[in-house]
Amino acid sequence: MAADSAADSTVAGRLVALGDERVDHRFKGLPPDAEGLTVGELAAERRNLFSGGFTTPLLALSAERLEHNLRLMETYAARHGLVFAPHGKTSMAPQLFQRQIEHGAWGITLAVPHQVRVARAFGVQRVFLANELVDPAALAWVSAQLAADPGFRFICYVDSVRGVELMDAALRGGSRPVDVVVELAAGEGARTGVRTEAECGVVADAVAGVETLRLVGVAGYEGEVPDADPERVRAWLRRLTALAVDFDKAGRFPAAGLDEIVVSAGGSAWFDAVADVFAELPELTLPALKLLRSGAYVSHDDGHYREVTPFTRIPEEGSLHPAFRLWAQVVSRPSPEQAFANAGKRDAAYDLDLPEVQVVRGQEGGERAADGITVTGLSDQHAWIRTGEGSELRVGDWVGMGLSHPCTSFDKWQLIPVVEQDGTVVDYIRTYF
Numbered sequence: 001m002a003a004d005s006a007a008d009s010t011v012a013g014r015l016v017a018l019g020d021e022r023v024d025h026r027f028k029g030l031p032p033d034a035e036g037l038t039v040g041e042l043a044a045e046r047r048n049l050f051s052g053g054f055t056t057p058l059l060a061l062s063a064e065r066l067e068h069n070l071r072l073m074e075t076y077a078a079r080h081g082l083v084f085a086p087h088g089k090t091s092m093a094p095q096l097f098q099r100q101i102e103h104g105a106w107g108i109t110l111a112v113p114h115q116v117r118v119a120r121a122f123g124v125q126r127v128f129l130a131n132e133l134v135d136p137a138a139l140a141w142v143s144a145q146l147a148a149d150p151g152f153r154f155i156c157y158v159d160s161v162r163g164v165e166l167m168d169a170a171l172r173g174g175s176r177p178v179d180v181v182v183e184l185a186a187g188e189g190a191r192t193g194v195r196t197e198a199e200c201g202v203v204a205d206a207v208a209g210v211e212t213l214r215l216v217g218v219a220g221y222e223g224e225v226p227d228a229d230p231e232r233v234r235a236w237l238r239r240l241t242a243l244a245v246d247f248d249k250a251g252r253f254p255a256a257g258l259d260e261i262v263v264s265a266g267g268s269a270w271f272d273a274v275a276d277v278f279a280e281l282p283e284l285t286l287p288a289l290k291l292l293r294s295g296a297y298v299s300h301d302d303g304h305y306r307e308v309t310p311f312t313r314i315p316e317e318g319s320l321h322p323a324f325r326l327w328a329q330v331v332s333r334p335s336p337e338q339a340f341a342n343a344g345k346r347d348a349a350y351d352l353d354l355p356e357v358q359v360v361r362g363q364e365g366g367e368r369a370a371d372g373i374t375v376t377g378l379s380d381q382h383a384w385i386r387t388g389e390g391s392e393l394r395v396g397d398w399v400g401m402g403l404s405h406p407c408t409s410f411d412k413w414q415l416i417p418v419v420e421q422d423g424t425v426v427d428y429i430r431t432y433f
Contacts, residue, residue: 011098014123015095015098019040021038029055030054043426046425046426049417056341057348058328059347059413059417060326061299062324062325062420066299066323066418072318073294085291086295087296089112094119094122094430097122097124106291109128111129112131113135116142126152128156132158132159156179157219158203163203164207177211178212179213179214182218183218184197184220187224187236189226190224197243200218200247201252214257215247217244217263217289218263219262219265221265222274223267223269230273237274237278240263240265240277245282248284248286259287261287269308296406301349304404306322325402328343329396339373340384341385343383348383349408355375355378357374360397360399373385415429416431
């Protein structure tokens with residue numbers, strides 16, 4: 001208990017220490033007159049986003065919507081008997097990792113070694129690496145982490161005998177084996193993963209043949225199912241759960257030292273299917289850890305995930321709220337049909353959809369609907385805006401835009417204001433990409 005308290009104190013201290021960082025030129029959009037203040041001091045001033053000296057472009061997170069999304073997914077996972085390890089690569093924000101854990105998350109899912117190092121630097125005790133890991137330097141670091149911290153749980157994918165051989169070579173001499181799950185591919189031509197169940201058995205046998213690894217379950221990503229629809233996704237998920245059952249019946253999971261069998265899937269588009277199929281999983285010889293990994297929910301969006309979220313299919317379960325808004329200023333109005341704002345590809349996600357202008361804020365204050373105002377393209381530092389007949393838009397106005405794809409929104413901003421509905425900035429989220 002004392003060790004746990006010390007660890008909790010260390011994590012809290014590291015998170016608090018984020019507030020000691022000095023505000024300077026590194027952080028886009030922050031008030032120039034805040035130069036030299038600490039982030040904590042600036043937050044304590046509770047400045048208004050629109051009158052407190054912030055400059056555009058500026059990305060902000062809604063405090064209320066962020067909290068709503070955290071609570072909704074906590075409730076959803078609990079209701080469906082799922083353990084939740086949200087994908088941290090979405091935000092790469094330790095403050096949000098901590099809030100997700102406080103809202104019931106088992107741990108944090110990550111994708112590459114750098115991300116794991118960030119999580120560990122802020123005390124995350126359970127990491128699910130939804131990727132293969134064969135880099136010897138990274139594996140040596142993981143092994144050292146496991147040796148130094150008996151409470152650290154780490155699980156990663158494996159999908160080839162060659163991968164097992166490389167991992168074994170890098171991990172020999174370690175004090176604890178690395179837990180692995182066999183990744184089942186989502187289909188021919190999909191991303192990583194073993195293509196057939198027979199080949200999965202071969203990989204599992206390779207794991208059993210080395211002392212540096214321990215097979216703890218199976219996993220995959222249903223978002224890669226070719227031509228995905230509810231029927232195809234559920235069919236693949238049933239292959240995944242059947243693989244867990246077959247492995248268990250064949251005695252592939254260690255008879256000693258293992259407390260649970262991991263079965264994991266779940267992006268942000270099909271977690272309703274994951275919940276349905278995982279509920280059908282027969283009883284195994286050990287309790288099943290049904291691990292969901294959805295990550296985009298934390299901020300949601302006004303584009304791709306608004307369209308694909310399962311809550312459109314299950315509205316009775318609730319709805320996520322888009323929490324991002326990118327503010328830019330109109331700097332040019334060369335014709336009645338065209339305007340340019342000072343935010344572009346360096347500031348806004350554009351890999352899935354263009355930003356969506358939602359509101360206009362005049363220099364006199366107050367917001368109005370952005371009727372007939374559309375972003376048609378992005379340059380590096382400009383948004384190309386088309387204005388319809390009668391659209392009211394002047395040089396100097398601020399436009400508030402919704403974004404599509406959280407992962408490529410967070411990664412353009414190192415420090416993001418968290419703003420309440422009345423415009424009060426109450427916190428700043430630090431990211432580490």
